[in-house]
Amino acid sequence: MKELTSKRILVTGGAGFLGSHLCERLVAQGHDVLCVDNFYTGSKRNVAHLLDNANFELMRHDVTFPLYVEVDQIYNLACPASPIHYQYDPVQTTKTSVHGAINMLGLARRVHARLLQASTSEVYGDALCHPQTEDYWGHVNPIGPRACYDEGKRCAETLCMDYRRQHGMDVRIARIFNTYGPRMHPRDGRVISNFVVQALTGEALTVYGDGSQTRCFCYVDDLIDGLMRLMECETPCDGPVNIGNPHEISMLDTARLVIALAQSDSPIAFAPLPADDPSHRCPSIERARGLLDWTPHTPLDIGLGATLDWFRRLIDDAHAAPVAQAAAPHV
Ligand code: NAD
Ligand code: UDP
Ligand code: UDP
Secondary structure (H helix, E strand, O other), rough: HHHHOOOOOEEEEEOOOHHHHHOOOOOHOEEEEEEEEEEOOOOOHHHHHHOOOOOOEEOOOOOOOOOOOOOOEEOOOOOOHHHHHHHHHHHHHHHHHHHHHHHHHHHHHHOOEEEEEEEHHHHHHHOOOOEEEOOOOOOOHHHHHOOOHHHHHHHHHHHHHHHHHOOOOOOOEEEEEEEEOOOOOOOOOOOOHHHHHHHHOOOEEEEEEOOEEEOEEHHHHHHHHHHHHHHEEEEEEEOOEEEEOOOOHHHHHHHHHHHHHHHHHHEEEEOOOOOOOOOOOOOOHHHHHHHHOOOOOHHHHHHHHHHHHHHHHHHHHOOOOOOOOOOOOOO
């Protein structure tokens, strides 16, 4: 019975933060998982615990080049996701989103696989509609420093919809909102990893701008559950689906919460707001609720507690020695 229901599943970007959690969950369900990654921001360490599993295979490959494998499903997650990582080599970021999507869609087309594209709330840019619903077209600066990521992901969505219309393919688009949890890169510059490392090491928490800008943070386990439901959904999915936690919080309140949960003496320091930083972001998840019967369950303090525990262990590890400052990707 297990053999009849288990699938061959390709996860691109599988050695990254989200990808490694996804691989773990798929392997636990008995699927045969091929993890493809060029280790640009991800690491073998994130999937080291899966390497001995007969249902897991790790391949070093860059998705901007063609890939010929036989699979039933493709989760296309490959792409640097944090602003400092995707701005480090913006041309490569756009290539990864666009050429990567073309190659994975071409592969899916040849082998008749279902494909889920990891898109992002960044397609809404500095949104003029709040909360953001999937039918909002967005407010993106096409020539700013975030555009390589925002426009790359928008083009990947276009390609998904055109492969669907032109070739009748089965594609799903997940618009992922800010997600956090264990295995975030300690130096990715994202707000949760920065604040957590800063609070645990006694450094000042760096709040950009006046800290009034808001985000909604989804715990990684909830997010992965949403992605897997979207992939398995048998009701036709005609367009993108927001996956995120609608609980909205300002960055200043986030800093205060992290300090309290970590029982830290760290002060708060204000720093300049980066260019094109969206002022508010919050998902409408009505479509995910209706289509997937999905809703996130993990409250922010519980998820942050688990994240703090994981980073504490990482900091105790003599080999990790993380510091909260900008870091280039591994290549
Ligand atoms: P991550 O940087 O931890 O993981 C991305 C993975 O892709 C890394 O392992 C990296 O090495 C790999 N990769 C990058 N370029 C590649 C290439 N050309 N070929 C093969 N592999 C490549 O980021 P993440 O947070 O795990 O994000 C995963 C996906 O989810 C991304 O597509 C991202 O845009 C999307 N997303 C994430 C968030 C979030 O909050 N984490 C929010 C919105 C969207
Ligand atoms: N491709 C791939 N693996 C496959 C099939 C296709 O990587 O198994 C890539 C290949 O680079 C191709 C792209 O996907 O150029 C788009 O494929 P499609 O069939 O849509 O168009 P083609 O370019 O082959 O006409
Ligand atoms: N931010 C902050 N301090 C930090 C890192 C980020 O105040 O040390 C802010 C950042 O300006 C943005 C929010 O936190 O307003 C979320 O930033 P992140 O890079 O995590 O994600 P994104 O901007 O892509 O939502």
